[in-house]
Amino acid sequence: MFHIIREENYQDGEVIFKEGESGDEVYRVLSGAVVVTKEVGGRSLTIEVLREGEIFGEMAFITDTPRSASAKALGPTTVGVLDSNRLEDELSTVSQGLYQLFECLTLRLKKTTDAVAGVSLVRKDPRVSKTWFLIYEHGEMHLEAYSHNASCGGLYIKTPTPLARGERFSLNLHLPGDSEKEMKITCEVAWTRKRTDDHENFPLGMGVKFLDLTQEQYQRLKKALDRGE
Numbered sequence: 001m002f003h004i005i006r007e008e009n010y011q012d013g014e015v016i017f018k019e020g021e022s023g024d025e026v027y028r029v030l031s032g033a034v035v036v037t038k039e040v041g042g043r044s045l046t047i048e049v050l051r052e053g054e055i056f057g058e059m060a061f062i063t064d065t066p067r068s069a070s071a072k073a074l075g076p077t078t079v080g081v082l083d084s085n086r087l088e089d090e091l092s093t094v095s096q097g098l099y100q101l102f103e104c105l106t107l108r109l110k111k112t113t114d115a116v117a118g119v120s121l122v123r124k125d126p127r128v129s130k131t132w133f134l135i136y137e138h139g140e141m142h143l144e145a146y147s148h149n150a151s152c153g154g155l156y157i158k159t160p161t162p163l164a165r166g167e168r169f170s171l172n173l174h175l176p177g178d179s180e181k182e183m184k185i186t187c188e189v190a191w192t193r194k195r196t197d198d199h200e201n202f203p204l205g206m207g208v209k210f211l212d213l214t215q216e217q218y219q220r221l222k223k224a225l226d227r228g229e
Contacts, residue, residue, distance in 0.1 A: 002028060002055075004080035010073035017057065019070040024165070024190075025081050026057045032077025038069045049074060061087065064190045064207055088165055093195065127151045128225050132176065136187070138169040145205075152221045154190065154209035162192040162206035171208070175224040183220065186211045 007030065010016060017023055019039060027034075034050040047069055050056055060067050061084065130150040136143055136157065148156040163169065167189050174182040187208040196202045213221075 002080075003083040003086050004028065005083045006081050008079050008081065010077045010079070012073055012075045012077075014073045016071040016073065016079065017067050019067050021067045022060075023057075023067060024061045024064075024084060026055065026061050026084065026087060027071075027079045027081060029054050029056070030078040030080050033074040034071050034077060034079065035074045036069050036071050044070075055082075064209075084165065088192065127156075130155070130225070132173065134174075135172040136169050137172070138163060138167070148203055148205065150221075150225065152210075152213070152218050152225065154187070154207065156205055156207050158203045158205040160204045162194065162204070163189050165189050165192055168211070175220060177227055178220055178224060180220065183217050185213060185217065 008016075010032075016027065016034065017025075019037075029050050029052050031052055033052075034054075034056060036047045036050065036056065037044045038047055039045075056071055057067075059065070127149045128151065130147050132147045132150065132155075134145055134147060134157070136145065143159070145157050145159050148158050150156070169187055169189075171185045171187045172182050173185065188211055190207045190209045192206045193202065193204055196204055
């Protein structure tokens with residue numbers, strides 16, 4: 001069922017990934033054990049210990065959020081990195097309703113875990129429904145499209161031919177009501193939607209994150225989002 005593209009070996013206490021990091025790799029414990037922890041009040045709180053055969057790292061993959069916890073080896077440990085492209089392809093074959101269910105359950109688990117750990121879950125950059133005209137450049141292509149929603153951290157581009165996850169491109173964005181010149185932002189594809197049962201509310205396209213947003217651009221985006229245009 002799961003295709004492993006490589007194996008990684010860790011010694012006791014070595015960090016596999018840290019809480020708050022970006023990353024979408026999903027892992028399977030092949031031998032040894034992995035301890036999952038959260039930082040709460042300056043202390044490291046153990047959430048769970050994973051044994052051979054168990055999967056971890058899936059929360060960031062499904063929800064496109066930073067790592068919600070840290071993972072480190074408990075004794076000599078080998079983990080397998082799952083093929084994210086194959087996982088993405090498998091997810092794209094399920095109905096939009098089922099995918100929403102996966103995402104909902106994953107986010108609910110994250111909220112429950114944070115609540116138990118005493119952490120307040122507040123999204124740093126909430127998404128707002130926005131239909132903005134934009135142009136993105138990928139290689140020799142200059143493509144026109146519209147956004148579906150946006151935040152100060154990224155946006156969702158409506159397109160029947162999304163780029164591959166992890167690809168980077170240049171985005172030219174002119175904000176309504178903004179007299180300044182258009183913003184040029186480097187972006188990375190965080191996730192894609194290649195199948196949908198509801199083109200109006202869940203259009204085909206790609207969720208992208210901003211990589212080099214300046215403070216001035218951040219403030220301009222925030223004003224445009226707050227204006228409700």
